[in-house]
Amino acid sequence: METGSDEYGRLIGPIENKMIRSIWRIVDDPHDAEDALQEALAAIWKDLKRIKEHPNPQALILRMCANAAYDALRRRRRHAAVSLAADIEDASASPAESALGAERRAEILEAVRQLSRKQAVAVMMRDLEDMSYQDISQTLGCSEPTARTHVARARTRLATLLPHLLEHRPKKENRREGLDRRELRDAFSSERELR
Amino acid sequence: MKDWTDENSEMRSVLKENLDRQVPAEVEQRLRARLVAFRQQMRGVGSPAASRGHRVSVRRWRWAFAVGAAAAVLLVGVFHLFRQGEDGAALAYAAVLQQVRAAQTATCQVSVQVPGQPLQALRCTFVGPTLMRCDLGEAGAAIIDFGKKEILILDRTVKTFTVAQLDGVPHIDNLIERLRNLPDKMEYVESLGERPFDGRSLTGFRYSAKGITATLWVDPRANELTRAEFQIGQTTATMSDFAFDVPVDQSLLSLEAPQGYTRQETRVDVADLIAEASGSASPTRPEAQGTPPGVLKIWPSRGLSGPSMYSKAGEYYARGYDVMHMIQEAYFVSRPRIVLASPLPEGLYDVFLKMPEGREAQLWEAHNAGLRAELEKQFGITGHTEKREMEVYVLTAPGGRTAALRDPESTTHGSYCQDGKYRNVGLGFIEYGLGGVLKKAVLDETGLTGHYDFELACKGTSPEAAIAAVQEQLGLKLALARRSIDVLVIERAKTQN
Numbered sequence: 001m002e003t004g005s006d007e008y009g010r011l012i013g014p015i016e017n018k019m020i021r022s023i024w025r026i027v028d029d030p031h032d033a034e035d036a037l038q039e040a041l042a043a044i045w046k047d048l049k050r051i052k053e054h055p056n057p058q059a060l061i062l063r064m065c066a067n068a069a070y071d072a073l074r075r076r077r078r079h080a081a082v083s084l085a086a087d088i089e090d091a092s093a094s095p096a097e098s099a100l101g102a103e104r105r106a107e108i109l110e111a112v113r114q115l116s117r118k119q120a121v122a123v124m125m126r127d128l129e130d131m132s133y134q135d136i137s138q139t140l141g142c143s144e145p146t147a148r149t150h151v152a153r154a155r156t157r158l159a160t161l162l163p164h165l166l167e168h169r170p171k172k173e174n175r176r177e178g179l180d181r182r183e184l185r186d187a188f189s190s191e192r193e194l195r
Numbered sequence: 196m197k198d199w200t201d202e203n204s205e206m207r208s209v210l211k212e213n214l215d216r217q218v219p220a221e222v223e224q225r226l227r228a229r230l231v232a233f234r235q236q237m238r239g240v241g242s243p244a245a246s247r248g249h250r251v252s253v254r255r256w257r258w259a260f261a262v263g264a265a266a267a268v269l270l271v272g273v274f275h276l277f278r279q280g281e282d283g284a285a286l287a288y289a290a291v292l293q294q295v296r297a298a299q300t301a302t303c304q305v306s307v308q309v310p311g312q313p314l315q316a317l318r319c320t321f322v323g324p325t326l327m328r329c330d331l332g333e334a335g336a337a338i339i340d341f342g343k344k345e346i347l348i349l350d351r352t353v354k355t356f357t358v359a360q361l362d363g364v365p366h367i368d369n370l371i372e373r374l375r376n377l378p379d380k381m382e383y384v385e386s387l388g389e390r391p392f393d394g395r396s397l398t399g400f401r402y403s404a405k406g407i408t409a410t411l412w413v414d415p416r417a418n419e420l421t422r423a424e425f426q427i428g429q430t431t432a433t434m435s436d437f438a439f440d441v442p443v444d445q446s447l448l449s450l451e452a453p454q455g456y457t458r459q460e461t462r463v464d465v466a467d468l469i470a471e472a473s474g475s476a477s478p479t480r481p482e483a484q485g486t487p488p489g490v491l492k493i494w495p496s497r498g499l500s501g502p503s504m505y506s507k508a509g510e511y512y513a514r515g516y517d518v519m520h521m522i523q524e525a526y527f528v529s530r531p532r533i534v535l536a537s538p539l540p541e542g543l544y545d546v547f548l549k550m551p552e553g554r555e556a557q558l559w560e561a562h563n564a565g566l567r568a569e570l571e572k573q574f575g576i577t578g579h580t581e582k583r584e585m586e587v588y589v590l591t592a593p594g595g596r597t598a599a600l601r602d603p604e605s606t607t608h609g610s611y612c613q614d615g616k617y618r619n620v621g622l623g624f625i626e627y628g629l630g631g632v633l634k635k636a637v638l639d640e641t642g643l644t645g646h647y648d649f650e651l652a653c654k655g656t657s658p659e660a661a662i663a664a665v666q667e668q669l670g671l672k673l674a675l676a677r678r679s680i681d682v683l684v685i686e687r688a689k690t691q692n
Binding site for chain 1: 205206207209210211213214215216218219221222223225226227229230233234287415416
């Protein structure tokens, strides 16, 4: 019979870092991160039986974390996000860079707030956690094409909300090196689904 | 113009570049602490074995009851807390447990309220699994080494100490050690929701078992244990102002008494003390069962309680009285009016009297007469009254009777309580309430000869505070003057072997 300690080691132990990272990247605030993790753990505890029976329990746990982080983000006011994020800026950056980075992150997160929950969770899992669409689909409880749609729509919506961030980026040719083939394929797949 | 595919891919890069940040070490540490607590919660630690029937040897002091009661209340309270091996989902609670488990040292404030006793405030320090110290301000301190099973009690007021043994204790832990063994699961714990405390919103958890209620108040945002309240019978103890892993001077937890202290020792049973603190014990000692009705008995005390008295239906039982206290009761005279011609015996005593059936109403007369007789028989104490001129506080009423002096609601025996409630008494009675502060007798020259109900609370410990309280609360005046007054002269007092 599996003990509580074994369950933790099997379900959560291997993804501790991912849980912390995924929450942090979405909320970008120490207090909200704690609140979000607390809520996620409460949800995990409540649904432990369902999680254990899930085909991909760790993906489900990460979804719970992302959901909690998204909820925390939605609850937060924008001005609070800016000030709190600036408090914990990277010490290696200059004050000006820190302020700019914090402001930009707050702006992006404000845009993420305007996405639907599924879109936000999907795009964060895909773009920040590098999860496969198969894992994302299992996590969201949808088909893989639908998961792709969520990601694509989220990106499009963000691009609409943050056009200046795209305009100020270097030219496409210089950036393509950073994109792998899978990414290009995903993008085109999403395009097909949308049409 | 960009097509949507470009934007789609570019946005991925924007997100990654701006949000793909390392988690700051401080944040990661805090989040990991939550995960560790959650792991503990999933693991579900069992409860420790029970331990009862401890014996401990200690010396009584006026303040010692508070130390003992605190220890007893908390030992019992936390003991019951630990027995609850239940599941639960309160992660803040689990995080608090984790914090306690990880701490090497801890300090907290403990307030103990025993019915009929003044509120006592202690500062408790815990070091490692075996050392505990309780401080009561300038009065003294108690240090317990649960590993060596020894207790040292220091009385700073008279520079005495007692080292006693925790005899025959099969298993005993200090409070923090017990907290460390608290189960994480708490399915049967009642959630009290949030409540504001000192500007903070705290989450409460309550355990009730076998007449003991333990309530924890946790700051869910900071994951801090903020308050722990225990209710055992009518006794309450509140732990607050917790600090963990604070630097502690190890010498303060030594069982070696400081220089200049002399040693004293008495034996008591902690099991009695626990029962007493929980209100489950009979107020009288076993010897009282064999005492014939109408006969007053005095025995050396064996409990920790400082002066306390029970009286009901023709029965009187007092504990922890010194000889001076008994003289005051026997002759119904305040301390400033007692003149000692020779020193009094030391020690603390219990007094018991049960009136025969049908004579309950004569309890107090029998008590006074019996106590005088027993004082003479056991201690060779006799006294007589004479006039002496001395400096006293003269009480006057420049404005006559004030609204603060109400007609008595009851015509029963006059009384005075330590909380400053005087019922159906003459104004000279404030000498009993303020005598310890004024240090001199009070002579009533108000001309107000009636009996009154009134409240008089003196918050300070100086004569000036008492004078001010009388002026402000009763509209009366206290002033020093020389007068010839009745005093009780105690003679032929012999020291008991």
